[in-house]
Amino acid sequence: MTSKEKELNNKPEKEVAKKYEQYVKQFTPRPKYFSNSLKAFFVGGLICIAALYVQNLLMDKGLSEKNAGAYVTVFLICLAQLLTGLGVFDTIGKFAGAGVFVPITGFANSMVAPAIEYKKEGPVLGIGAKLFSLAGPVLVCGITVSAIIGIISYFMQ
Amino acid sequence: MDYFYAFVIGGGMCVIGQILIDTTKLTTPRILVIFVVAGAVLTGLGLYEPLVKLAKNGATVPLPGFGYSLAKGSMDGAKDGFLAAISGGIKNTAAGLTAAVVFGYIIALVFSPKSKR
Amino acid sequence: MKNKLGKQTFQFPLKPRIIGSCAIVGEKEGKGPMAKWFDIILDDDTFGEKTWEKSESKMLKQAVLLALQKSGHKKEEIDSMLTGDLINQLMSSSFMARDLSIPFLGIYGACSTMTESMILGSMMIDGHYASNILIGASSHYCTAERQFRMPLEHGNHRPPSAQWTSTAAGGMVLSSEDKGDSALTQGQDVKEIYITHATPGKIIDAGITDVNQMGAAMVPAAVDTIVRHFLDTGRNPEFYDMILTGDLGLIGKEIAVDLLNGAGMDVTNVYDDCGAMMYEKSQDTHSGGSGCGCSASIFSGYVYKEMRAGKIKNALLVSTGALLSTISSQQGESIPGIAHAVAVSTEGGS
Incomplete structure (x- = not known):
């Protein structure tokens, strides 16, 4: 690189940046890995147990396993969204971390949270668009992958 | 025994998520995407189905379960033809998606964001 | 010039x-x-x-x-x-x-x-x-x-x-004229506050890309501006009763002290950071406060009133900024930091 080019690319050199990052690390407190994981484990596990309990209840009432499962999913999504609206979900999330974030509740929360936030920007470009600002990538990637899998299995039969 | 596996498998997936949050710089939407795509791919490879049989809701409620439903819909659809193969994923998850959109819209109309204390 | x-x-x-x-x-x-x-x-x-x-x-x-x-x-x-x-x-x-x-x-x-x-x-x-x-x-x-x-x-x-x-x-x-603070001057002896010097800073990018490490990203700029201020004015940390940075936060403050010590400047007695002062530990803000309002409110609340009352004579105020945007961080750019210093004093009025 000529000196002129170097001047134009006046960005920090990678080694310096890496050294500084290492240096900064010694001042940064580490997250509480163990207690965070423990909380996530218990809350996440409990959500799954509750879901299984409700599903079994519905199946006892004569619903098929597939339909009961769908009802449970719908119920969890609505509950998470209601808690988000009431302003409780962020508090739970702060405690449980991935425990409520990895179950479908986290997906529901990431749909409705930006929608509430951008309510004042209108019902179309505010709520309408922002429902998908965080969840959109999930749907796009998930649906794309599932379609590819579908096509592959179609041709592999 | 169902409950035990549901608890352990479901909780275990949350721990993986927590470790990703704590040790990497991945942002939340990225972690969501990783989980869903991983669930779909594992299902495609036939590795997720046994987990669902074992842990029931412990495997379907976490986000990989969403990927599982998507991929399973497509794979089941593939038996009925090409069109069903590409539409099966959404069909299989339609109830949850519709609920999330409609109920989410209503919630956003009713509630306003609150400042944190 | x-x-x-x-x-x-x-x-x-x-x-x-x-x-x-x-x-x-x-x-x-x-x-x-x-x-x-x-x-x-x-x-x-x-x-x-x-x-x-x-x-x-x-x-x-x-x-x-x-x-x-x-x-x-x-x-x-x-x-x-x-x-x-x-x-x-x-x-x-x-x-x-x-x-x-x-x-x-x-x-x-x-x-x-x-x-x-x-x-x-x-x-x-x-x-x-x-x-x-x-x-x-x-x-x-x-x-x-x-x-x-x-x-x-x-x-x-x-x-x-x-x-x-x-x-x-x-x-x-x-x-440019002296007209008292009407709320404070009622029968009280208050000091005039003068702005004597200012050192605008260069943008310094230490290569931090983590948007949750804002404090650390701004420290090099803050330290550079402070050191430059001392070199240019011939002053040293002892000259000031208080050196306040804007919003490096609790982590950034420790790094700043360490780096300034490394540059041969002992600031431990006079140095603090607005972001580190703003909240109690129990308020669970993690590394402290940030934002324009953080240093603005502490300068115009705490520093101003203490100087008026004569408790602080010379202060160096250094607001620090992280000049990132939502787009730059999505594109993987590192965070450019900046810091501007202003020297205020209750002495030396003509």
């Missing part, structure tokens, strides 16, 4: 005075250790407005208007107003200025806005372009959070290095 010292420092022979100031903070900040220094503490972060942007705008407006009132001047006597905030296109500042009909210059320096506006205001006075200048800066947790990070109701986990954008605004009146 008779008013320039060394490489980067300005001196102001006219010594512009700070003759009025006001600090407003939100509910959470009002429960912190600095509460008694603020003029207004909101009961409710909405401030009675429908959107967060309007709330922030109203806070800034209140801050500059109250500072004006305390300076004893009328709106018509203000020659120019320089304010800034964090929202896109300076929404809070512009919409606040819309109602005031004072010549307005909006400035963006991220969280370094307060000292940036002090420097520019002082230069306008020293250059005889103005005799009274209104300056200010604001930030709001809810507006910044939704622009730069995640929605409020999103249940995400904040890492230990994350900082809390302060809901706060500060305003000051700079003037």
Whole structure:
């Protein structure tokens, strides 16, 4: 690189940046890995147990396993969204971390949270668009992958 | 025994998520995407189905379960033809998606964001 | 260039005075250790407005208007107003200025806005372009959070290095004449506060890409500006009773002390950071406060009042800014840091 080019690319050199990052690390407190994981484990596990309990209840009432499962999913999504609206979900999330974030509740929360936030920007470009600002990538990637899998299995039969 | 596996498998997936949050710089939407795509791919490879049989809701409620439903819909659809193969994923998850959109819209109309204390 | 010292420092022979100031903070900040220094503490972060942007705008407006009132001047006597905030296109500042009909210059320096506006205001006075200048800066947790990070109701986990954008605004009146602070001068002996020197900083990028490491990203810029200020003016840390950086936070403060020590400057007795001062540990803000309003409110609340009362004689105020945007961080760019220093003194009036 000529000196002129170097001047134009006046960005920090990678080694310096890496050294500084290492240096900064010694001042940064580490997250509480163990207690965070423990909380996530218990809350996440409990959500799954509750879901299984409700599903079994519905199946006892004569619903098929597939339909009961769908009802449970719908119920969890609505509950998470209601808690988000009431302003409780962020508090739970702060405690449980991935425990409520990895179950479908986290997906529901990431749909409705930006929608509430951008309510004042209108019902179309505010709520309408922002429902998908965080969840959109999930749907796009998930649906794309599932379609590819579908096509592959179609041709592999 | 169902409950035990549901608890352990479901909780275990949350721990993986927590470790990703704590040790990497991945942002939340990225972690969501990783989980869903991983669930779909594992299902495609036939590795997720046994987990669902074992842990029931412990495997379907976490986000990989969403990927599982998507991929399973497509794979089941593939038996009925090409069109069903590409539409099966959404069909299989339609109830949850519709609920999330409609109920989410209503919630956003009713509630306003609150400042944190 | 008779008013320039060394490489980067300005001196102001006219010594512009700070003759009025006001600090407003939100509910959470009002429960912190600095509460008694603020003029207004909101009961409710909405401030009675429908959107967060309007709330922030109203806070800034209140801050500059109250500072004006305390300076004893009328709106018509203000020659120019320089304010800034964090929202896109300076929404809070512009919409606040819309109602005031004072010549307005909006400035963006991220969280370094307060000292940036002090420097520019002082230069306008020293250059005889103005005799009274209104300056200010604001930030709001809810507006910044939704622009730069995640929605409020999103249940995400904040890492230990994350900082809390302060809901706060500060305003000051700079003037070439001495007219007392009407609220403070009632029968009391108060000191005049002069702005004597200023050192605008260079942008320094240490290569930090993690947006949750804002404090650490700004430290090199802050340290560079402070060291440069001492080199240019020939002063040393002992000269100041207080050296305050803007919003490096708890982690950034430790790094700054370490780096300054490494440069041979012992600042432990006089140095503090506004972000580290703003909240109690129990308020769970992780690494402390940030945002334009953080340093703005502490300078125009705590520092101003202590100087007026004669408790602090010489202070070096260094607001620090992280000049990133939502786009730059998505594109994987590192965070450019900046810091501007202003030396204020109660001594040396002519």
